Each structure stands twice: as structure tokens, then as C-alpha cells.
Amino acid sequence: MSATPAQKPTLLSIRNIAKQFGRNVVLRDVSLEIAEGEFLTILGESGSGKTTLLRIIAGFETATSGEVWMGAERLDQQPPFRRRVNTVFQNYALFPHLTVEQNVAYGLRVARRPDAEIEQRVAEALGKVKMTAHAKKKPSKISGGQQQRVALARALVNRPNLLLLDEPLSALDANLRRQMQVELKSLQREVGIAFVFVTHDQEEAMVMSDRIALLRSGELEQVATPREIYSRPETAYVAQFIGHTNLLRAEVRDGVARCGALSWRTSTTDGPTLFSLRPEHLRPSSVASNGTVRVKGKVLQQAFHGATSLVRVECADGLVLVMRTSSGALTAQEVELEFSPADAIPVRESPERS
Amino acid sequence: MILADSQQRPTAPRAIWLLLHASAVFAFLYLPIAVLILYSFNGQGVGGFPPHHLTLDWYRILFADAAIWDAVLYSLKLALAAIVIALGFGIPAALALDRANFPGKTVFRRLVLLPLILPGIITGLSLSMLFKLADVRLGLLTLVLGHGTALISVATTEVFAGLQKLDRAQEEASLDLGANYWQTFWRITVPNLKLPIIGAALLIFTLSMDEIAVSFFLIGRDNTLPLEIWGRLRRGITPEINAVSTIIFLFSLLTIVFWYRLRSQSAPDVGMELLDPPHENVNLSTNPNPAD
Incomplete structure (x- = not known):
């Protein structure tokens, strides 16, 4: 409102x-x-x-x-x-x-x-x-x-x-x-x-x-x-209903969120927190970028959507991330992804309602 | 091949039997009518086969017969009054059944529809006793009341069926556009019920025109057409009766044709097949919030 x-x-x-x-x-x-x-x-x-x-x-x-x-x-x-x-x-x-x-x-x-x-x-x-x-x-x-x-x-x-x-x-x-x-x-x-x-x-x-x-x-x-x-x-419901998103179930302690092998700085209060990370905020990592969260994974599937493709990547600990890319098909099977901590948006859980 | 053969052989005689059977039934149904029409043109009256010397004499005699015409006029008056009464009460009853919720609705529905299955003799007898008790002289008034009330159920069922098919969103659209309940009823509901109302009127008309049982108990000095014909038959059949029956038959046929043409002319309605999500009834009475 x-x-x-x-x-x-x-x-x-x-x-x-x-x-x-x-x-x-x-x-x-x-x-x-x-x-x-x-x-x-x-x-x-x-x-x-x-x-x-x-x-x-x-x-x-x-x-x-x-x-x-x-x-x-x-x-x-x-x-x-x-x-x-x-x-x-x-x-x-x-x-x-x-x-x-x-x-x-x-x-x-x-x-x-x-x-x-x-x-x-x-x-x-x-x-x-x-x-x-x-x-x-x-x-x-x-x-x-x-x-x-x-x-x-x-x-x-x-x-x-x-x-x-x-x-x-x-x-x-x-x-x-x-x-x-x-x-x-x-x-x-x-x-x-x-x-x-x-x-x-x-x-x-x-x-x-x-x-x-x-x-x-x-x-x-x-x-x-x-x-x-x-x-x-x-x-979490809004994030999922409007567009695609990755929901990361993280534990926040002392300003650091941890989700499996991933960790990033956040201003959210301590405790279990859900984060929404849009697929377009994930990208293959480059040497130049600074202060990003990086994770290695295997390409599971690529879906061509015209202007962009959605790539499903499985990380080492079993976490599956969806990345949107406009740079054509990925050739490598192993990729390293990165995202900026600011793009991981903390969201409230949506409890089940009847 | 062998299988097919053994299946085919018995079908041929079966088809013949079926054809004979059907022909017999149709002959039984329609041959008397054909004979009736044919003999209305027979110069030698009802006797003699095959008919010869075709003539229009019986029609000439019929048109000069004042008693028959009085009966026709009397029946027409009766039928038209019955239509007015039956629709006047049947349409509100159908509306109440379709959209109002009130205690005793099931009882109300059964009571409204009961005359449909009630034997005419019961209706006629009970009404005649009532009129005797109330000291009402039998005549056109008692006939009209008898036919009208007995046929309310016909009007109700026809109009109710029409209301069930009506797209309620149209009535909501009308209210939405600023028409009040009364305007919505006359501008949207009634025009959409035109066909069921005309259909009910035609049905009531034909039912009233050839009604005998109820009329028999409520008739006064003047005869309705069916009772006039029946009275004459007791004195012996005349080709004049054949002539008047032929005219009634043609008239009924025209009514049916008229009804079918009307139905096929009306364009298929928009959005009828796509029903809205469940919603509360629009109440056309003065209370805008019907009890749930």
C-alpha cells in the first residue's frame, strides 16, 4: 500500500x-x-x-x-x-x-x-x-x-x-x-x-x-x-508467481547467509531465511568481477526461449540453480556461476492456506 | 465371411417385420385422420366406399351453421382468457422457483406442478363443487377459471425451462449499466423469455381448445367446440363434423409450423454455453439481498 x-x-x-x-x-x-x-x-x-x-x-x-x-x-x-x-x-x-x-x-x-x-x-x-x-x-x-x-x-x-x-x-x-x-x-x-x-x-x-x-x-x-x-x-509466493526465481533456504548468522556451499553478506536479521534470486542475476563468472558469490556446477539442461535461454545447473551439494542467459548455448558441461549478494532478496515464507 | 453371412441372413426378415410393425402403428395413428379429411369432401356423406363425387358442400353447410360458429367463438374466448390467467400466474411462479429461496419451496413447486398430472375429471369435479358451494352460476367465468388454473402448471414449466437457460450475466450487465430491477426484467429478462412464453401460450391455446373433461363439469348454457362436436356425434355422425375436424387439424398443423419457424429464426445466443463462476442469484423482487 x-x-x-x-x-x-x-x-x-x-x-x-x-x-x-x-x-x-x-x-x-x-x-x-x-x-x-x-x-x-x-x-x-x-x-x-x-x-x-x-x-x-x-x-x-x-x-x-x-x-x-x-x-x-x-x-x-x-x-x-x-x-x-x-x-x-x-x-x-x-x-x-x-x-x-x-x-x-x-x-x-x-x-x-x-x-x-x-x-x-x-x-x-x-x-x-x-x-x-x-x-x-x-x-x-x-x-x-x-x-x-x-x-x-x-x-x-x-x-x-x-x-x-x-x-x-x-x-x-x-x-x-x-x-x-x-x-x-x-x-x-x-x-x-x-x-x-x-x-x-x-x-x-x-x-x-x-x-x-x-x-x-x-x-x-x-x-x-x-x-x-x-x-x-x-x-516466496510472490517471487514464484511473478516470473521465475531460485529460492535459497539459508541460515543467517552475524550478517552472513549460508546455503550449502554458498555464503554471502546480508543485512537481514539472524535466523533461517528464504532468499529469492532471479535467474537473470546469475551469470557465468568472469575474472573481472569483484565481490560476487561464486559456485561451481554441472549443466543439467538448457531450454531455449528465443531471446534468452534458461540453464539448470546442479551445484556440488545438490542445489539446483536456474540461470537466464542471452549469450547462446553453453558448450561446457562444468560451469562456475556468480551473483551479487544484493540480488539475493530476503522473502517471507508463504504458509500453506486452505 | 461365414460369420458375416450367418449374421446377415436373419436381419432381412427382421427388417421386414420391423417395417410392417412400424407401418401398422403409423396406419393406426394417421389413417383415421386421412379418412376424416377425405370424407369431409365426400358428396355422399359418411357412407360409401370409395368416396366419390368430391364436393365442398359440407364446408358450405359448416360455414352457414351458426351453432358451430358460436361454439368456435366461445372456445376461442375461453382459450385466450386461459392464456392470460395461466401466464399471469405461471410466469411469477416460474420466477419464484428459479431465483427466490423461501421456506416451503419444494412444497410450492409440487403444488404448482400437480395439476399437470391431476386427472381433468378431478379438477373439473372439485371446481364444480366449489362453484356450487360458492353459488357461482356455471358459464364462461367458471370455464375460464377452470382452464386457467389447470394450465398454470404448463406455463410455469415452460417459462421455468427458459429461465434455466437464461444467461444471468446479462441481467447483471443490465443492473451494472444503471437499469433497476424492474427495468431489467422488462428490457432483458422478458425479451429473452419471448420464445418460452410464446411456446407456453401456443400450448395452452391448443390444450384449452380441445379440453373436454374439465369443461364438462364447468360448462353453462353454451357449448365449447369439443363439447358441441361431441353432442352432435351422439345424434349421429355428419360430414359437417368431418369438415370442422379437418379445419381444426389444419389449424393445429399451422400452429406447429409457426412455432418451429419461430424457433429456428431466433439466432443462437451469445455466451450461453459459458456459464459464470458460481454466484448468488440476482433478485428481481424489491429485496436486493436474497437470503442465502
């Missing part, structure tokens, strides 16, 4: 939200602030409670305890139709009996806006998502990607304070998905409305978000910018 952009005022404030379905605890004590104009992603595995949190903000679900505030207004006691919040649903939920145009006009129609205004705003919204040519078609006659755009236009035309997106890209194929990620992000910048985006895809979260809120089994693990959450993960 330290990462809330200080210059922007808070738009939505989620306070100690908990949700239970019968005995099943879905969310426990979730607190989160969303700033105006922010792109916040709620990231989590299936069953982490991310969709439930979104539905509580939208008003389709009532929290067991806790409050949701928008400015000075208590939001969670309002029915969904009184909230200045609109949603893009996972399967778009377009109205099959209405044309694209009528779908987009729906919110303005029920709000009884004048016809001229409706026409103008609908045309503008359809233009923004490049769907003007399909205005008269029924939703069943357009493709998934196009339905996606219509769902966006239908929500944005109402000029909500906050737009909620429930895994809106999950039904699209990989290429279209990447394209939509870029478009969605630039659309958000253009309209300046705060987006709360729910996804299970960490890459998607990294590419699009101003901040990521990582949810695990109904609790927030970490809320931070993509860069921060990647380079300064607070828990």
Missing part, C-alpha cells in the same frame, strides 16, 4: 472486506486503495477470490464484513445500478436481442438521456473501439474480439468513475490477446478512467498495470508496481 501514487487522490477505498459463502472463506480482511485514473490489476490463481472482490465492488455480491467507499459515499450499501461503476464481463454478457448500437446505448437509454445525446455518445464510443461499421449487427454475428470491444464501449459510454474488467481477454487467442492488451492500455490512458482489471495471467498483469494487487487464497500478498513486485517480492 506504500506504492499508492501520492500525487493522485484516492478514488475507491476497500476496507477490511471479508466474504464467506457458508463455511467457505473466500476473502479475508482485504484492504486496498485505488487512485483516480489508475490501472490496477487484481492478480491471482483461480479460487483466490479475485472475481468475488470485483463482484463486491460492482454490487453483485454482498461482503460478509468490511466497507467499500467511493469518495465520501459508502458504495457497498448501494444497489449495482446506483454505483458509478461499470463492468466488462468475462463472457461480455452482451444482450443478444439488441444490436451492437442498442447494446452500447442501453445505459444511456435507461438513464433517459435525450435522443440526440445518446446518438452522439454511442457513435463516439463505437468509434473509439473501431466498431462503427458493425453498429447494426447483432452480437451473435460478430467475432469474439469484436464482442470484447462492444462490451468495452457499452461500459465506457456511461463515463463511469471506475471500470471493472473480469478476465476480459481470457476468451481470446494468444495473438489477439496481446494486441488487445496494448489497445486496452492505451484506451485507458486516453479516457483517464480508473481500471480494475482481474486476471490470472501474471504476464498480462505486468504489461498493463500501474499497480498489481496479488491475491492468494483470499488475502493480499503484495500490492506494488510491476517493477517493484518483480524486483522486491515480499513473499
Whole structure:
């Protein structure tokens, strides 16, 4: 929460939200602030409670305890139709009996806006998502990607304070998905409305978000910018969920961490500690480098990933490290690796939760 | 080869028997209808085979027969009123069964659906006793109440099936876009239930049009069409009856064709097959937080 952009005022404030379905605890004590104009992603595995949190903000679900505030207004006691919040649903939920145009006009129609205004705003919204040519078609006659755009236009035309997106890209194929990620992000910048985006895809979260809120089994693990959450993960779960990492189980004594044959200086307090070491922070050692931790090992496996390769190296004491290298395939079977002690980030253990 | 042979040989007579069997069943089902239609054009009335001297005379007589037309009109009025009553009570009942949770829901469901299996004679007899006790004179009103209530279960089952297939995310989307519960019901729920409602109406219409058992107990001075036909048959069969039956048959056929065309015209719905993760019911009543 330290990462809330200080210059922007808070738009939505989620306070100690908990949700239970019968005995099943879905969310426990979730607190989160969303700033105006922010792109916040709620990231989590299936069953982490991310969709439930979104539905509580939208008003389709009532929290067991806790409050949701928008400015000075208590939001969670309002029915969904009184909230200045609109949603893009996972399967778009377009109205099959209405044309694209009528779908987009729906919110303005029920709000009884004048016809001229409706026409103008609908045309503008359809233009923004490049769907003007399909205005008269029924939703069943357009493709998934196009339905996606219509769902966006239908929500944005109402000029909500906050737009909620429930895994809106999950039904699209990989290429279209990447394209939509870029478009969605630039659309958000253009309209300046705060987006709360729910996804299970960490890459998607990294590419699009101003901040990521990582949810695990109904609790927030970490809320931070993509860069921060990647380079300064607070828990072992975060380090593993976002990108690849090596987790080193070390014993710290008098400012020195020891993990098998490895040892390095650290400012962490004494005791057993987990360290996260990203594969890209490991490299084949060179004579020139100074003050690095070095370890010899055998190459087990090399996986080519295009720009980089991931190399699995087994050290003398059985510890397996994964190294990312961009310098092509390693020819030698025996290698010596090194890393800077500063790159080994101490993380909290993530206890098992049901 | 030998194996295949020994398997093939008995199938030929079996197929013939199957064909004969099927033909016999279909003949039994449809031959009387064919005869009925054919003899409505027979110049010599119901007697005589093969029919000859084809004529439209019986239709001419039928169209001039005021009693038949009174009965047709009476039945039409009855059927339309039955549709209004059955849908008026059946749609709310279906909504309650689909989305509300209340104590005694199972009992409620059984009670609503019971008339579906209850013999018409029971419904008719009990209603006629009730009306006698309440001192209500038998007539169109009692018939309408009888048909309407007996057919509520038909409306309920049809509409309930439609509601089960409805994508609830659409209703949520409507609420999300600022429509209140009432607007959502009329703008989203009802248009999506158009087919089940029309289907229920057609079904109620045909069931009411040829209902005899309930009508028999509740009828006043005027005859419904089936009872008029039945009354005339007691005085002996006339080709005029064949003519009116032919018209009813064609009318039913048209209704069915109309229904099928309507169904095939409606475009496949978006996102119907992909259900949302489990979520609470959207309550369309005044209470936005249904009890769990």
C-alpha cells in the first residue's frame, strides 16, 4: 500500500472486506486503495477470490464484513445500478436481442438521456473501439474480439468513475490477446478512467498495470508496481508467481547467509531465511568481477526461449540453480556461476492456506 | 465371411417385420385422420366406399351453421382468457422457483406442478363443487377459471425451462449499466423469455381448445367446440363434423409450423454455453439481498 501514487487522490477505498459463502472463506480482511485514473490489476490463481472482490465492488455480491467507499459515499450499501461503476464481463454478457448500437446505448437509454445525446455518445464510443461499421449487427454475428470491444464501449459510454474488467481477454487467442492488451492500455490512458482489471495471467498483469494487487487464497500478498513486485517480492509466493526465481533456504548468522556451499553478506536479521534470486542475476563468472558469490556446477539442461535461454545447473551439494542467459548455448558441461549478494532478496515464507 | 453371412441372413426378415410393425402403428395413428379429411369432401356423406363425387358442400353447410360458429367463438374466448390467467400466474411462479429461496419451496413447486398430472375429471369435479358451494352460476367465468388454473402448471414449466437457460450475466450487465430491477426484467429478462412464453401460450391455446373433461363439469348454457362436436356425434355422425375436424387439424398443423419457424429464426445466443463462476442469484423482487 506504500506504492499508492501520492500525487493522485484516492478514488475507491476497500476496507477490511471479508466474504464467506457458508463455511467457505473466500476473502479475508482485504484492504486496498485505488487512485483516480489508475490501472490496477487484481492478480491471482483461480479460487483466490479475485472475481468475488470485483463482484463486491460492482454490487453483485454482498461482503460478509468490511466497507467499500467511493469518495465520501459508502458504495457497498448501494444497489449495482446506483454505483458509478461499470463492468466488462468475462463472457461480455452482451444482450443478444439488441444490436451492437442498442447494446452500447442501453445505459444511456435507461438513464433517459435525450435522443440526440445518446446518438452522439454511442457513435463516439463505437468509434473509439473501431466498431462503427458493425453498429447494426447483432452480437451473435460478430467475432469474439469484436464482442470484447462492444462490451468495452457499452461500459465506457456511461463515463463511469471506475471500470471493472473480469478476465476480459481470457476468451481470446494468444495473438489477439496481446494486441488487445496494448489497445486496452492505451484506451485507458486516453479516457483517464480508473481500471480494475482481474486476471490470472501474471504476464498480462505486468504489461498493463500501474499497480498489481496479488491475491492468494483470499488475502493480499503484495500490492506494488510491476517493477517493484518483480524486483522486491515480499513473499516466496510472490517471487514464484511473478516470473521465475531460485529460492535459497539459508541460515543467517552475524550478517552472513549460508546455503550449502554458498555464503554471502546480508543485512537481514539472524535466523533461517528464504532468499529469492532471479535467474537473470546469475551469470557465468568472469575474472573481472569483484565481490560476487561464486559456485561451481554441472549443466543439467538448457531450454531455449528465443531471446534468452534458461540453464539448470546442479551445484556440488545438490542445489539446483536456474540461470537466464542471452549469450547462446553453453558448450561446457562444468560451469562456475556468480551473483551479487544484493540480488539475493530476503522473502517471507508463504504458509500453506486452505 | 461365414460369420458375416450367418449374421446377415436373419436381419432381412427382421427388417421386414420391423417395417410392417412400424407401418401398422403409423396406419393406426394417421389413417383415421386421412379418412376424416377425405370424407369431409365426400358428396355422399359418411357412407360409401370409395368416396366419390368430391364436393365442398359440407364446408358450405359448416360455414352457414351458426351453432358451430358460436361454439368456435366461445372456445376461442375461453382459450385466450386461459392464456392470460395461466401466464399471469405461471410466469411469477416460474420466477419464484428459479431465483427466490423461501421456506416451503419444494412444497410450492409440487403444488404448482400437480395439476399437470391431476386427472381433468378431478379438477373439473372439485371446481364444480366449489362453484356450487360458492353459488357461482356455471358459464364462461367458471370455464375460464377452470382452464386457467389447470394450465398454470404448463406455463410455469415452460417459462421455468427458459429461465434455466437464461444467461444471468446479462441481467447483471443490465443492473451494472444503471437499469433497476424492474427495468431489467422488462428490457432483458422478458425479451429473452419471448420464445418460452410464446411456446407456453401456443400450448395452452391448443390444450384449452380441445379440453373436454374439465369443461364438462364447468360448462353453462353454451357449448365449447369439443363439447358441441361431441353432442352432435351422439345424434349421429355428419360430414359437417368431418369438415370442422379437418379445419381444426389444419389449424393445429399451422400452429406447429409457426412455432418451429419461430424457433429456428431466433439466432443462437451469445455466451450461453459459458456459464459464470458460481454466484448468488440476482433478485428481481424489491429485496436486493436474497437470503442465502
